[in-house]
Amino acid sequence: MSSAVAAAINFDDLRQLARRRLPKIAFDFIEGGLDDEHGIARNYSSFQDVCLVPRYGIDVATRDQSTELFGRTYASPVGIAPTGLAGLFRPGVDLMLARAARDANVPFIMSGVSTGLIEDLGRIAPEHGWYQLYCAKDRTISEDQVKRAQDAGLSTLVITVDVPVGSKRERNMRNGFTRPLKMTLKTKLEACMHPGWLAEYARTGMPLFCNWAKYAPAGATPDQVAEFVSQQTPSPCTWADIEKFRRQWKGNLVIKGIMHPDDAVRCAALGVDGIMVSNHGGRQLDKSPGPIEVLPAIVAAAGEKLTVMYDSGIRRGSDIVAALCLGAKFVFVGRATLYGAAAAGIPGAARALDIFRDEIDRTMAQIGAPDIRSLGPQHLFWEQTENLKRNWRG
Numbered sequence: 001m002s003s004a005v006a007a008a009i010n011f012d013d014l015r016q017l018a019r020r021r022l023p024k025i026a027f028d029f030i031e032g033g034l035d036d037e038h039g040i041a042r043n044y045s046s047f048q049d050v051c052l053v054p055r056y057g058i059d060v061a062t063r064d065q066s067t068e069l070f071g072r073t074y075a076s077p078v079g080i081a082p083t084g085l086a087g088l089f090r091p092g093v094d095l096m097l098a099r100a101a102r103d104a105n106v107p108f109i110m111s112g113v114s115t116g117l118i119e120d121l122g123r124i125a126p127e128h129g130w131y132q133l134y135c136a137k138d139r140t141i142s143e144d145q146v147k148r149a150q151d152a153g154l155s156t157l158v159i160t161v162d163v164p165v166g167s168k169r170e171r172n173m174r175n176g177f178t179r180p181l182k183m184t185l186k187t188k189l190e191a192c193m194h195p196g197w198l199a200e201y202a203r204t205g206m207p208l209f210c211n212w213a214k215y216a217p218a219g220a221t222p223d224q225v226a227e228f229v230s231q232q233t234p235s236p237c238t239w240a241d242i243e244k245f246r247r248q249w250k251g252n253l254v255i256k257g258i259m260h261p262d263d264a265v266r267c268a269a270l271g272v273d274g275i276m277v278s279n280h281g282g283r284q285l286d287k288s289p290g291p292i293e294v295l296p297a298i299v300a301a302a303g304e305k306l307t308v309m310y311d312s313g314i315r316r317g318s319d320i321v322a323a324l325c326l327g328a329k330f331v332f333v334g335r336a337t338l339y340g341a342a343a344a345g346i347p348g349a350a351r352a353l354d355i356f357r358d359e360i361d362r363t364m365a366q367i368g369a370p371d372i373r374s375l376g377p378q379h380l381f382w383e384q385t386e387n388l389k390r391n392w393r394g
């Protein structure tokens, strides 16, 4: 592990390391949201409104953060959320994230627009790798991708529903990171000031959306495959689609991007196994509430059968503990591990997971929780909990 990564003591340190290594066009793609980026700010600030109550006199000399999810025991309650186009930040990064997750015994979700192959994920991390689907306009492509995930031996399919259209990512527009690419002289010069990144990019070339290549015209270049993907996606995923995928997919089915209790109820009625309460890290609807604000109402509506998971706005292990106390069974992070991996590959992603593990552990000791099962609403400062419920009820 590089000394800089070993010296990173929190999320923001990893973010700064990624910022140093990446050109602005790439860093902004990870960091950014849409419109005025109020959604990202709210994702972070809403965690500040959730207070945990210190409790002492309990024997917390040893703490156990192993967590059961879909019948499997993971070492920690935090996994890696899907992040697309990751090969832009470091060649091969999708499978590096998969390896880091496997080694840490936590789940990794491969993005529907990943630059690593579904089949390689099945080979490298069959027990930890999940696949995330973006519906293609041509649904036979989606059905084939689902079949490939099944054939690769993956246990869990995640369907993302919160991208009915592309959002207005103004950082990307200003950086010329659009289709077609419109890089300005300034952007090009800026890229030259990041020689480590540039040398790797020059060696490997434009990243390929490899899970889509077989559906694009034969012999398509990476750029032509990207063009094909942009013709096929986004395509709104409907309840009727979910019903069909439920019939096709034999493993655990998770719907990502649920932000309303009624949508959770609908998922349960369709036989979905889990949902991820998420606003895509503040990248899709800038006026969205923070997912942590809607989590309690969704947990209350979801019922016993649906496993409720959480992502968006996690920067601290204590945020993860707060989400678990509010009823999430498991938590995922997007930017944190991606910053780590962009900065330093597998050790960087592993460092992000280590930092969270340590912060979760210390938080558990402070609130008198020896294991994950014992976390619950009793650890929340009651006024805050009541406010969260009131906010939802209006």
Ligand SMILES: Cc1cc2nc3c(=O)[nH]c(=O)nc-3n(C[C@H](O)[C@H](O)[C@H](O)COP(=O)(O)O)c2cc1C
Pocket (backbone or CB within 6 Å): 029, 030, 031, 043, 081, 082, 083, 084, 085, 111, 112, 113, 132, 160, 256, 278, 279, 280, 281, 282, 283, 311, 312, 313, 314, 332, 333, 334, 335, 336, 338
């Ligand atoms: C660079 C980047 C790419 C993303 N790509 C995808 C994707 O391909 N599929 C998806 O379902 N979510 C995607 N997301 C959203 C994440 O899965 C996750 O919901 C979000 O990052 C969680 O918020 P956090 O970054 O604050 O942890 C992406 C997020 C980022 C930052």
